[in-house]
Amino acid sequence: MSELILIVEDEKDVRHSIDEILTTSGYEVMQAENGKSAIDISNEYYPDLVISDIMMPGLDGYQLLEYFQKKQNMENIPFMFLSAKAHENDVRFGMNQGADDYLTKPFRAKELIKSVQTRLNKKKKWQKSFAKIQESFTHAVQHELRTPLVPVLGFSDLITDDFNNLTKNEIYDMVKTIKSGAVNLHSKIEKSILLSAIHSELNNIEDVKTLRQERTNPSKDTIIQLSNNIAKNYNRFCDVKFEMHDKGEVLKISEYYFTIIINELIENACKYSESGTPIIIKTQKAKEYYLIIFKNNGQGLTKKQIRSINVFQKFLNKDPFTPGSGLGLYMLKEIVKVFGGYLNIESEIGKSTEISVQIPIENETINNFN
Incomplete structure (x- = not known):
């Protein structure tokens, strides 16, 4: 099935010309004479790519792009501007608004086709990558959820099957492991x-x-x-x-995050x-950033492992019942990036790991007399 391309253009001749070029190249095409019509068509047919004029009566191209960016399940549809406005500032503004490409009138057929093919190929690669991530994430989460069940089910069966032959101390130790x-x-x-909730919120433009x-x-x-409360749970x-x-x-981040x-x-x-x-926790000011450093002595991570932090890769762990999936650090990278900060990891195998987070500071500070 060929890709569906939506053309949004108030000039009938231009609209038909683009339609003919794309149809001849094997694409399925639908036309809209204004932004409102484009929204109606998109909600019913869900195009693979949108080519839109900017200056249109009613809803202009920028407003239409904003609609797609906010609309769930449409935010990743490639969006190309096609306009007679050829000034460099106009092009830059369009791209800054989130457009995938910007073609100026008059245009050549080859130029249009090449741009369309590039955007659609990029979308296909993104979809394949996303599918792999979903598959890997599902596998990782399934493994993470199954692993803690091993001692729960194993020792439960042992207690049930051999209850009369076990001492109170043995049962107590097993129950502790089950818990x-x-x-x-x-x-x-x-x-x-x-992680799912954070991913959803951090990928919503308005949020x-x-x-x-x-x-x-x-x-x-x-x-x-906060640190002591968590440390107590691990007897640390x-x-x-x-x-x-x-x-x-004053930090440029919400208290929640x-x-x-x-x-x-x-x-x-x-x-x-x-x-x-020892686990060393430091905080300090580094120019326009607030720096938080956590340093511990452990197994450490290789450079390859550090580069490969993502949602579906695992970290070293000495305890088979508490494997690390990288979910926590992946989540931190996503959060810190949204707020304009940085996460850095320095580690030496068999010695230590230092994780630092930089969070932007508001220009003004408030007095603190504690």
Whole structure:
């Protein structure tokens, strides 16, 4: 089945000319004389690519592009502008608005076809990559959820089948392991749900615009409390050491996402380092950024593993019942990127791992007398 291309152009002759070029090249084509008509057609037929004029009565090309960007399931449809406005600033503005390409009138047939083919091929590659990610993510999550069930089911069967021959201490130890597996499973489920919700929010243009307006002013006591709460769950409370900077900086990030960052960093440090070894947490100001550093002594990561942090790759872990899928660090990368920050990992195999997050600081700070 050939790809469907929607032409949005108020000039009938131009519209028919584009239609003829694309039809001759084997594409299926639909026409709309204005933005409103384009929306009606798109909602019914879902085009593979949109070619739109900019200057049109009623809904112009920029407004039509904005509609597609906000419309669920349409935000990834390639969108090309075709306009007589050939000034460099107009082209730059169109591309900055999110258009995939910008062709100026008059145009050559070969130029149009080449641009259309390029955009459609790019879309196909994206769809294939996304399908692979979905498949890999599903496999990773299934593995993550099944693994904690091993001790739960295994020791439950053992207690049921051999109850009369087991001592109280043996049963107690097995129940503790069962509980640990259940808690771990609950954590995996909650993290998977959280990742899905975060992915949805961070890929919604309007949600991101709203998020980027939020600010937080975390005190050192807040960071210490968040870190200690997680460390206690791993019996690592005494291992955590703090070197805190607190000058009242206002950070360009929401309190909710800042909390997620701290929780994930301390959880990662606790999981992937030996009990009894120090976990160092530092905060400091680095020019226009607020720097958060978590350092632990553990197995470490290779450079290849660091480069390969994504949703479906696993990290080293000494405990077979708490494997790491990389969900936490992948999630952090996505969050930090949205707020204009950076995540960096430095690690040496068998020695230490240092994860640092840079979050932009608001120009003004508030006084903090704590």
